[in-house]
Every structure is written in C-alpha cells, then in structure tokens.
Amino acid sequence: MDAKGISRAVISRLPRYYRYLGELMEDGVERISSNELSEKMRVTASQIRQDLNNFGGFGQQGYGYNVQYLYTEIGKILGLDHVHHMIILGAGNLGQALANYVQFEKRGFKVVGLFDVNPVLAGVSVRGIEIKMISDLEEFLKNNSVQIAALTLPKNKAAEMADLLVANNIKAIWNFAHLDLTLPENVIVENVHLSESLMRLSYNLNRYVNEHQQ
Amino acid sequence: MDAKGISRAVISRLPRYYRYLGELMEDGVERISSNELSEKMRVTASQIRQDLNNFGGFGQQGYGYNVQYLYTEIGKILGLDHVHHMIILGAGNLGQALANYVQFEKRGFKVVGLFDVNPVLAGVSVRGIEIKMISDLEEFLKNNSVQIAALTLPKNKAAEMADLLVANNIKAIWNFAHLDLTLPENVIVENVHLSESLMRLSYNLNRYVNEHQQ
DNA sequence: TAGATTGTTAATCGATTAACAATC
DNA sequence: TAGATTGTTAATCGATTAACAATC
Known part of the structure; x- marks a missing residue:
C-alpha cells in the first residue's frame, strides 16, 4: 500500500x-x-x-x-479502521453541531473535549461532553491523547489557538475559520470554508441568470 | 465578461x-x-x-x-453585488449555526426563512427568524422570492425536499446532506460534505503516521 | 474453454507554469 | 524614456480517458 x-x-x-x-x-x-x-x-x-x-x-x-x-x-x-480522538475549539452553534453529529463517532472520530472562551458556556454539556474553558486546554492536552482539533473559532482567535495546538502536539487541524493557517508542514490542515462554498454557489447562480437574460 | x-x-x-x-x-x-x-x-x-x-x-x-x-x-x-434570499431547511444545530452566521448577510446572503419538521421547534426564533414547519414551505415559497435553499436535513428527508424545492422554483441548493442530489441540470447544487472532509483529513493523518513508522 | 472484467499502458485532454512582447 | 508589470502565447506537466493484453 x-x-x-x-x-x-x-x-x-x-x-x-x-x-x-x-x-x-x-x-x-x-x-x-x-x-x-x-x-x-x-x-x-x-x-x-x-x-x-x-x-x-x-x-x-x-x-x-x-x-x-x-x-x-x-x-x-482512509484511516477509518482506528479511533481518532478529536477536540473542538469553539462551542458556538457550529462547534455544538459538530459535537452533536453522532455519525462521526460511527466512523471512528470521537469527540473527547469541547472548549470555548465564553464563561457563560462553562459547564454546559453537549451530548454528555462538558464545555471547558480554553484556559484549561493545555492542561487537558497534557493528560489526554488527542490527534485532531476542529477549529470553529472566529478568525482573530484561530491563528493563535492553532499555534497553541501545534505546540501541544496536535497533528491535524480541521479548520472552519476563514483564514489560511500557516503551520509546520508536518501538521495536517483540512479547511472547510463555508463562505467560499457559498460564493461558488453564488457564482454559478449568477452566471446562469446572466446567460438566460441576454 | x-x-x-x-x-x-x-x-x-x-x-x-x-x-x-x-x-x-x-x-x-x-x-x-x-x-x-x-x-x-x-x-x-x-x-x-x-x-x-x-x-x-x-x-x-x-x-x-x-x-x-x-x-x-x-x-x-461572484454575484456578491446583489442580495440573495436564502432559506434553511433543517433547524438543527447546523441549520441554526448557518442562520446565526451574520457574515453571510454582509456578503448579500439574507436568511429569510428557517424550516423544520420537529414541532418542538415551531415558533422558536433564531436571530429574529421564527422557525416554521416544513408543511408551510410551499405556501411560503409562493409568497416570497427565494433563490437559495440550504439543506441541513438528514439524508432520508433531503432528496424529497430537494424535489419539492425545485418544483417551487428554487434555483440553487446548498447541500449539507450526505447524498448526491439528482436534479434538473439548470439547478445549481453546491455540496458541503463534512464527513468527506473529515475523511480526507484522516487519510492524510494516517499516511503521515505510516510513513514515519517505517 | 469462452466470456467478462480487471490492471495497466498509451493517447488525449486540460490545467499550470514559463516566457516574452505589449504597454503603461 | 527606462523600468515595471501586465496580458497572452507557448511549453510543460499532470490528470483523465481509451484501449487492450492479462487473467479469473
């Protein structure tokens, strides 16, 4: 292989x-x-x-x-024959949506932690996972084996957090923030840029309308 | 152009x-x-x-x-110079996350409706948009100009709903369901398959680990 | 064995990069 | 005008498709 x-x-x-x-x-x-x-x-x-x-x-x-x-x-x-431990940084709607999506677990992606900066969310549970504060992240990573981190934070926090993750030995980042992370090349980055996807849709819609107007 | x-x-x-x-x-x-x-x-x-x-x-x-x-x-x-009206089908976490994402509105994508099948959600508001029942969808589409529909429903409902949307003149579908929609070719479909994205990440992570084991 | 269908090589097509003449 | 940098043509590279010999 x-x-x-x-x-x-x-x-x-x-x-x-x-x-x-x-x-x-x-x-x-x-x-x-x-x-x-x-x-x-x-x-x-x-x-x-x-x-x-x-x-x-x-x-x-x-x-x-x-x-x-x-x-x-x-x-x-695809590596689906072993379990991957994943954490989610950013427990807003999108982060919670990912945490709730049970299908991932079926494929071997187990959410082991959910972090946010907003103290209002501290202690709230999503599918049995209690939201922790990002200030506890480093400690958590020292005590737990985590391979993947999903980044659903706003742009301005994301770059800094990505660096922290890499410094704590995270090997793969699933990036939902609208920026290109610059990280060591041995760190895997998979981007999901929703706004870019929506713009592609918009381009095609727009093109179709234009073509049929003339 | x-x-x-x-x-x-x-x-x-x-x-x-x-x-x-x-x-x-x-x-x-x-x-x-x-x-x-x-x-x-x-x-x-x-x-x-x-x-x-x-x-x-x-x-x-x-x-x-x-x-x-x-x-x-x-x-x-990219067609960002005019406003597009968008509805969201499926008001679960992901649907609500999209509805909450104000950045889209800044780019001209205005969420004008939010629909679900779950009666528990009826009347709940997200960012001032009241969740309606999917049974009211056709009526809504007859009375409102909508170009884009985001599909954040489970697979089993998605195909049927896509057909309904197309029958009611929706021209573009932003598809988050894990299936390939088969629709008339003048309908724009933009897929966001999160699980496929996660598998690509997993592939690369796995490959990296394998290469460095040998 | 004959038929079916893969695995793989060769041909084609398309996308990316390089080069440079046009021009601000 | 000289220098800079585009717009565009040509060369290269890579990905897709076609063809077919190998083989189950």
Whole structure:
C-alpha cells in the first residue's frame, strides 16, 4: 500500500467511493463491476479502476469487485479502521453541531473535549461532553491523547489557538475559520470554508441568470 | 465578461482572491502586483494573471492591480453585488449555526426563512427568524422570492425536499446532506460534505503516521 | 474453454507554469 | 524614456480517458 505521491484529486474521491459502497452493502449487493459503479456514480469506469489501482488490485478479472471487501479496504486507506480522538475549539452553534453529529463517532472520530472562551458556556454539556474553558486546554492536552482539533473559532482567535495546538502536539487541524493557517508542514490542515462554498454557489447562480437574460 | 467554459478550478480560487484582497484593503494597501500577491497567497503569479484574465484585464502594465477595484470586480463576478434570499431547511444545530452566521448577510446572503419538521421547534426564533414547519414551505415559497435553499436535513428527508424545492422554483441548493442530489441540470447544487472532509483529513493523518513508522 | 472484467499502458485532454512582447 | 508589470502565447506537466493484453 504505497501511499506516496497520490494526487489530491484521487484522495478527494475516495470518501465518495466509500459512501457508495456503504450504500450498496446496505442494499445487500455483493459484487459490482467498475462499469456498473461508474453508471451509479456518474464517473468513468476507467477513473474508478485507475483510482483504486493506486492502492492495490482490489478486483478480480471477470468478476469485478467484492463490495464488502472494497469497502473495508477503502476504510483502511482512509484511516477509518482506528479511533481518532478529536477536540473542538469553539462551542458556538457550529462547534455544538459538530459535537452533536453522532455519525462521526460511527466512523471512528470521537469527540473527547469541547472548549470555548465564553464563561457563560462553562459547564454546559453537549451530548454528555462538558464545555471547558480554553484556559484549561493545555492542561487537558497534557493528560489526554488527542490527534485532531476542529477549529470553529472566529478568525482573530484561530491563528493563535492553532499555534497553541501545534505546540501541544496536535497533528491535524480541521479548520472552519476563514483564514489560511500557516503551520509546520508536518501538521495536517483540512479547511472547510463555508463562505467560499457559498460564493461558488453564488457564482454559478449568477452566471446562469446572466446567460438566460441576454 | 464572458463566463462560459471557465473551469471549476479557476472558480474555486476566486473566493480566496476575494478574501486576500479584502484583507489588503483593510490594511490600506492600494495596489499590488501579481508577484507580491503570489508570495502572500503561495500560488504562482502566472496563475493569478491567467485566472483574472478569464474575466477581463483588471490590471495595468507597469503598475499592477488596484486592490479596491479588483476586489469590487471579483465581487461582481461572484454575484456578491446583489442580495440573495436564502432559506434553511433543517433547524438543527447546523441549520441554526448557518442562520446565526451574520457574515453571510454582509456578503448579500439574507436568511429569510428557517424550516423544520420537529414541532418542538415551531415558533422558536433564531436571530429574529421564527422557525416554521416544513408543511408551510410551499405556501411560503409562493409568497416570497427565494433563490437559495440550504439543506441541513438528514439524508432520508433531503432528496424529497430537494424535489419539492425545485418544483417551487428554487434555483440553487446548498447541500449539507450526505447524498448526491439528482436534479434538473439548470439547478445549481453546491455540496458541503463534512464527513468527506473529515475523511480526507484522516487519510492524510494516517499516511503521515505510516510513513514515519517505517 | 469462452466470456467478462480487471490492471495497466498509451493517447488525449486540460490545467499550470514559463516566457516574452505589449504597454503603461 | 527606462523600468515595471501586465496580458497572452507557448511549453510543460499532470490528470483523465481509451484501449487492450492479462487473467479469473
């Protein structure tokens, strides 16, 4: 399983394969060919085979792919075969939404802490997790194994907090703040910029309207 | 401003340019060259010039780009120069988080309605917007001009609701549900699949750990 | 064995980068 | 005018698709 030099594009598609395979499993489908899957997913069969062969030969000539096996293997590639401990910094609506989203836990992402600066929130519980003050964060990280931190803080706090997280050995940041974090390159940053997503939507909407006005 | 055939990659970068230009404006910077901007943003100057020239010549030889002017122009390209009316379907944590996010309104995305199926939420207000029942949705859409609907419902309701929205003339869906909506091709769909984002993070985290174990 | 379908190489397409003439 | 920097064409690089030999 040589994971070097696999393009971002391929990696981005893996979770979608995983989702479709999960649905096929639920539907009791045992095997599928790249061709059938390509019709379902509206991508080329060639792309599916190319993508998968970056990681290994999961299929069998004349048969196709075993759904359950492929699902499991992609799960392993995505690291879903072990539990990750996650904390959430910022217990506003978005932070609480993430904490409440039980589906994550099913995939092995366990929320072990929830932090905020607002003293009003101190002691409030979300899904059994008590909100702590950010002043307790360093102490918490020293006593607990945490791999992932979700950053749902406003921009002005986020950069500073990211540095604190890295200094305390956090290896991956799920960044919801609207800024680009500059961190050591061994720290994984995955951005979710909602406003940028909304602007893309707006661009396409706008374009459509313009084209049909003329 | 010929907007035909501009690649998804280019469009995806526009909001980031917009963000950086906004920050430069706040810092009182009047002009910037593609070279200076390329250093700030860590992309090539060539890419910046190519991207912008898809939409027009916004710069001036020997001078660079006027920050304020370019910011305004990109805003127009992104459709941020007029107000969009948005409703949110699903008033759970995520829906409420979106409704609360005042920054969207600043960019011209005005939340005009918030809907849920849960009768417990009926009449509850979020930032002055009263949560309505989804049974009232069709009526609402007949009496109000709405362009965008954010879908923060669970998967099983989302497909059905998307169809209802389209039947009532909604032109763009901001989809947070974990499924691919199949809708007429003139309907804009912008997906935010948080679990897929988290899996990409997990992939990279996992890969990093594996590489350094060997 | 014959048929089906993968894994993989080769061809094509598109996006990014480099180079430079145009021009402010 | 000389210097700077764009707009744009050409070269390169990478990703996607097509084709087909290998093989179950």
